[in-house]
Amino acid sequence: MHPQLSDKKIACREFIKALEDCHLSTWARLTGGCNKNKDELNKCLRSERVARSAYNREAAKERQIKADQALKEFHDI
Numbered sequence: 001m002h003p004q005l006s007d008k009k010i011a012c013r014e015f016i017k018a019l020e021d022c023h024l025s026t027w028a029r030l031t032g033g034c035n036k037n038k039d040e041l042n043k044c045l046r047s048e049r050v051a052r053s054a055y056n057r058e059a060a061k062e063r064q065i066k067a068d069q070a071l072k073e074f075h076d077i
Contacts, residue, residue, distance in 0.1 A: 019037040019038055019041050
């Protein structure tokens with residue numbers, strides 16, 4: 001199951017469009033003709049998620065450092 005794909009800023013929109021176009025052909029959809037498009041979309045979405053997770057992890061580390069410093073300063077007062 002994919003996340004909501006209606007966001008216009010998604011970097012994978014060309015893969016989404018290719019999969020949607022392929023799904024217009026019922027025969028291709030039912031016989032596995034769209035599997036390559038789906039795999040490419042999965043790879044793109046995964047790379048976006050991994051990059052977003054790495055960014056969020058770094059931001060959380062920075063917030064934790066700031067919170068620890070503020071707590072230390074509070075206890076030093």
